[in-house]
Every structure is written in C-alpha cells, then in structure tokens.
Amino acid sequence: MTTDAPDTETKIKEAAKRVFLSNGYDGTKTRQIAEEAGVNIALVNYYFRSKEQLFKAIYMETFASFFGTMIQLLNEATPLEVKVWKIVDKYTDFLMDNPLMPQFVLAEFGKNSTSLFKELDVKSILKSARLSQQLRDEAEAGNIRAIEPLQFVILLMGNIAFPFVAHPVISYIGDLDDAGFRAFVETRKTMVPEMIMGYLRQR
Amino acid sequence: MTTDAPDTETKIKEAAKRVFLSNGYDGTKTRQIAEEAGVNIALVNYYFRSKEQLFKAIYMETFASFFGTMIQLLNEATPLEVKVWKIVDKYTDFLMDNPLMPQFVLAEFGKNSTSLFKELDVKSILKSARLSQQLRDEAEAGNIRAIEPLQFVILLMGNIAFPFVAHPVISYIGDLDDAGFRAFVETRKTMVPEMIMGYLRQR
DNA sequence: TGTTTTTTTAATCATTCGTTTAAATCAATT
DNA sequence: AATTGATTTAAACGAATGATTAAAAAAACA
Numbered sequence: 045m046t047t048d049a050p051d052t053e054t055k056i057k058e059a060a061k062r063v064f065l066s067n068g069y070d071g072t073k074t075r076q077i078a079e080e081a082g083v084n085i086a087l088v089n090y091y092f093r094s095k096e097q098l099f100k101a102i103y104m105e106t107f108a109s110f111f112g113t114m115i116q117l118l119n120e121a122t123p124l125e126v127k128v129w130k131i132v133d134k135y136t137d138f139l140m141d142n143p144l145m146p147q148f149v150l151a152e153f154g155k156n157s158t159s160l161f162k163e164l165d166v167k168s169i170l171k172s173a174r175l176s177q178q179l180r181d182e183a184e185a186g187n188i189r190a191i192e193p194l195q196f197v198i199l200l201m202g203n204i205a206f207p208f209v210a211h212p213v214i215s216y217i218g219d220l221d222d223a224g225f226r227a228f229v230e231t232r233k234t235m236v237p238e239m240i241m242g243y244l245r246q247r
Numbered sequence: 248m249t250t251d252a253p254d255t256e257t258k259i260k261e262a263a264k265r266v267f268l269s270n271g272y273d274g275t276k277t278r279q280i281a282e283e284a285g286v287n288i289a290l291v292n293y294y295f296r297s298k299e300q301l302f303k304a305i306y307m308e309t310f311a312s313f314f315g316t317m318i319q320l321l322n323e324a325t326p327l328e329v330k331v332w333k334i335v336d337k338y339t340d341f342l343m344d345n346p347l348m349p350q351f352v353l354a355e356f357g358k359n360s361t362s363l364f365k366e367l368d369v370k371s372i373l374k375s376a377r378l379s380q381q382l383r384d385e386a387e388a389g390n391i392r393a394i395e396p397l398q399f400v401i402l403l404m405g406n407i408a409f410p411f412v413a414h415p416v417i418s419y420i421g422d423l424d425d426a427g428f429r430a431f432v433e434t435r436k437t438m439v440p441e442m443i444m445g446y447l448r449q450r
Numbered sequence: 451t452g453t454t455t456t457t458t459t460a461a462t463c464a465t466t467c468g469t470t471t472a473a474a475t476c477a478a479t480t
Numbered sequence: 481a482a483t484t485g486a487t488t489t490a491a492a493c494g495a496a497t498g499a500t501t502a503a504a505a506a507a508a509c510a
Contacts (some may be wrong), residue, residue, distance in 0.1 A: 052487080052488085067273075067358070068271070068273065068354075070270070070271065070273035070274040071273040071358070073466085073467070073468085074467075074468055074469085075466090075467085075468090083488090084488060084489055084490085085468090085469090085489095086469085086470080086471090086488075086489070086490090087487085087488070087489090088468095088469095089468080089469060089470080090487080090488085094468075094469080095467095095468065095469090096468095147353070147354060147357065149416075150350070150412055150413050150415075150416060151271075151350060151354050153415050153416050153419075154350065154414070154415040154416075155270070155274070192434075194417070194420065194421045194431070195431070195434060195435070195438065198409070198410065198413065198417060199406075199438070199442075201413075202405060202406065202409035202410070202413070203402075203405065203406065203409075205409075206401070206405035206406075206408075206409050206412075207401065207405070209353055209409075209412055210353050210401065210404075210405070211357070212353075212356050212357040213352075213353060213356050214397070214401060216356075217397065218397045228397070228398070231395075231398060232398070235398065235402075235446070238446060238449070239402075239442055239443065239445070239446035240442065242442070242445045242446050242449055243438070243441060243442035243445055243446075246441070246445055255457080255458085276496085276497070276498090277497075277498055277499080278496090278497080278498090286458090287458060287459055287460085288498090288499090289458075289459070289460090289499085289500075289501090290457080290458070290459090291498095291499095292498080292499060292500080293457075293458085297498075297499075298497095298498065298499090299498095
C-alpha cells in the first residue's frame with residue numbers, strides 16, 4: 045500500500061490554490077500559504093521562485109480548467125439542443141465543485157492581463173470549436189436564428205457562471221443557506237437551456 | 248461665477264473611488280489614493296479615519312448605486328414586457344458608464360460580507376418591490392409562467408452585468424477593441440429581452 | 451491686527467510584506 | 481560509516497504599508 049501523503053511541493057501548491065482562490069493575488073500573503081500548507085515559509089520560495097510565479101502556475105491551471113471544461117463540452121458531437129442541455133447540466137455541476145473559480149478567473153484576468161496571459165491560447169476557443177460550424181449549419185437549415193459564436197458562448201457561460209460570481213450577494217438577498225443556494229442553481233439547470241433554446245428557435 | 252474646484256475631502260473620495268474600483272481593497276495603497284488625489288498622505292487619514300473607513304464609505308455608495316438603480320427600474324409602473332426591455336436598455340447604459348462596478352461590488356461583497364454589510368438593507372429589494380406583485384399577477388392571468396422574483400432579478404441582472412464582469416476575457420477571446428466590446432454589449436440589448444420574455448411567455 | 455481654529459506638510463513610527471541567508475537535518479550513495 | 485546532495489529550519493533582510501506626530505501654513509474670527 046502506497047501512502048498518498050503529498051510531498052511538500054504538492055502541499056504548497058494545493059494550499060496556494062485554496063488561498064489564492066479565496067482571497068485573490070493581492071489578498072494572499074506568502075505566510076498564509078505556508079501556514080495553510082503546514083510548512084516553513086522559505087519552502088514556498090524554495091520550490092517556486094516567488095509568490096508571483098506560484099500564482100502564475102495556479103492561475104494558468106485554473107484558467108485552463110475553467111475554459112477547457114467548457115471548450116470540451118462545446119466540441120462534443122451532439123445535436124445543438126442536446127448539447128445546450130448537457131452543457132448547462134455538466135458545467136453547473138463543475139462549478140458546484142469549484143464555486144470560487146469564476147470570480148477568481150474573471151477578476152484576476154482583469155488585473156494582470158497584459159504580461160501574464162500571452163501564453164494562454166484561449167483565442168482558439170472559437171476558431172477550433174466544432175460549435176461555430178454547428179451554429180452556422182443549424183441556422184442555414186432554418187432550425188435556429190443566426191448568432192455569433194462569441195455571443196452564444198458568453199450567453200451560455202454567463203448564465204451558468206453568474207450565480208457563482210454573485211453567490212454571496214444572492215444568498216444574502218434571498219436569505220439562502222447552502223442548501224438554498226444549491227436549489228437556486230439547480231432550478232436554473234432547466235430554466236437556462238429552455239430560455240436559450242427558446243430564443244434560438246425564434247426567427 | 249463659482250469655481251467648481253472640489254475641496255480636499257472630495258478630491259480624496261473621488262480618487263479613492265477610482266483606485267478602489269480599479270484595484271479592489273487589497274490592491275489599493277493609501278499612498279496611491281493620495282497621489283491620485285494630488286494630496287498629502289496624511290490627509291487621507293485626516294478626513295477619513297482609516298483606509299478601511301474610506302473604503303467602507305465608497306463601497307456603501309457604490310453598492311447602493313448598483314442595486315438602487317436596478318431597484319428603481321424594477322419598481323416603475325410599466326407593463327412587464329416594456330419594463331424588461333427598458334431595464335435591459337437603461338441598466339446596460341448605466342453599466343457602460345460604470346463598467347468596473349459589477350466586478351467591484353460582487354468581488355468585495357464576497358470578502359468582507361460579515362461585519363461590513365449588516366447596514367445595507369438590500370433584502371428589501373424583493374419584498375418592497377412592485378415587481379413581485381406584478382409577476383404574480385401576470386402569471387395568474389396566464390400571460391407568463393410562474394417565476395420566483397429572486398430568479399427573475401438575478402436572471403435579468405446577470406445577463407446585463409456579466410459582460411462587464413467578464414469584459415477583459417471577452418475582449419481578449421473575441422479580439423475586441425473598445426468599440427467592438429461596445430457593439431457586443433449593444434447586441435445584447437435586443438437579445439436579452441427577447442430571450443427572457445420568450446422564456447416567460449412559454450407555458 | 452492679533453488670536454484662534456482649521457488645514458496641510460514633512461518626517462517618522464511600528465508592522466507586515468516578500469525574499470534571502472546560513473546553518474541544521476535528512477536521504478541517498480559509496 | 482563516510483560523503484554527498486537535497487530538504488528544512490530559524491532568523492533576518494530591506495522595502496513597503498497604514499498610520500501618527502509635531503510643526504508649519506492657511507483660514508476664520510475677534
């Protein structure tokens with residue numbers, strides 16, 4: 045039996061991920077990461093060269109996961125309506141498991157976007173996606189109205205991700221506990237696909 | 248002719264608003280506010296007692312403006328469909344003038360929500376709103392399907408505000424300049440109301 | 451004008467920050 | 481067991497941070 049006790053580097057990275065996602069780059073202190081990892085402060089800079097590099101590593105991973113999961117779902121070979129229903133269902137579940145991801149990814153992208161993210165090839169989202177072709181085909185067949193792929197993707201992502209971005213506000217306004225919020229999001233699993241497909245079908 | 252040169256307190260507050268909205272609480276340094284205001288650092292603590300109190304003042308204002316504008320629109324005495332179209336149009340324009348507001352309000356609410364925001368009575372949004380009654384009436388008349396006011400408001404706010412929360416990412420992915428992003432948002436002015444009303448009318 | 455109050459300034463405080471150092475400990479190899 | 485290299489530790493570094501001080505300048509008032 046192999047012990048699955050993580051090594052120091054992994055412990056630091058996982059702790060950093062938790063802390064960065066909760067508090068953002070500026071709100072995160074190196075000492076907090078070390079403490080969360082149960083590790084000496086110097087080890088953070090021993091394994092990763094600096095706070096910034098550690099953040100960069102984690103942000104790239106998180107960013108890739110956030111958009112990669114969506115791209116994967118978008119590229120599946122399913123009829124459009126099935127796809128929309130499936131994406132809303134699966135991506136909602138994905139964000140339920142990673143509720144801090146949307147706020148983290150979107151907020152941090154706005155700050156450092158210049159130098160940090162040239163390395164991310166997310167622009168290929170729309171170009172390589174099977175989706176663009178699918179939307180064009182369905183429109184030409186008269187099944188849906190014409191829509192820009194970018195508009196479609198943002199419409200979809202926004203309607204799925206926004207409740208998580210606004211989670212604290214929603215729970216506060218609606219007096220929701222964890223179960224209440226989960227129910228709130230669950231309701232949207234039928235609401236959002238119905239709404240989007242209804243819109244697309246109208247010509 | 249009276250000079251409209253703002254006094255020191257105003258200069259600090261306006262500078263702080265710009266800096267806080269751009270960089271968030273953690274990303275904002277007192278010296279940066281002073282510099283932006285063209286004022287000695289000590290004056291920030293002379294007029295406001297601390298960075299935290301200054302932030303609090305600005306956050307409350309911004310929060311109130313963000314939700315207050317929406318509440319006002321929601322409470323107007325217009326037929327539902329007209330109201331939805333008008334809200335999307337006017338609230339989009341409002342956010343065009345305050346593009347950093349959504350990210351700022353939503354992100355900072357998540358952090359300090361405990362002690363800072365007991366004083367904000369946003370819970371009354373739904374209770375006092377004419378909207379709740381309107382939604383119930385329209386549903387009973389068979390004009391729309393039944394929908395929770397909270398779901399309706401978040402659906403509306405999310406679809407209007409999300410592009411601004413995701414502004415940098417959208418512009419990056421879609422290769423949009425300022426004009427391109429403005430056009431992107433402008434397109435949603437017709438898309439979103441059509442979509443939401445289409446959904447509501449279906450039973 | 452002389453006095454008092456308000457506002458502004460330069461300087462500095464104590465703390466916290468990210469990072470580094472040099473020594474100590476551990477693990478692997480011979 | 482001795483040697484080597486990798487890992488961990490306690491301590492400290494310089495810089496930046498939020499905040500304060502005491503004196504100077506300006507404004508208000510008598």
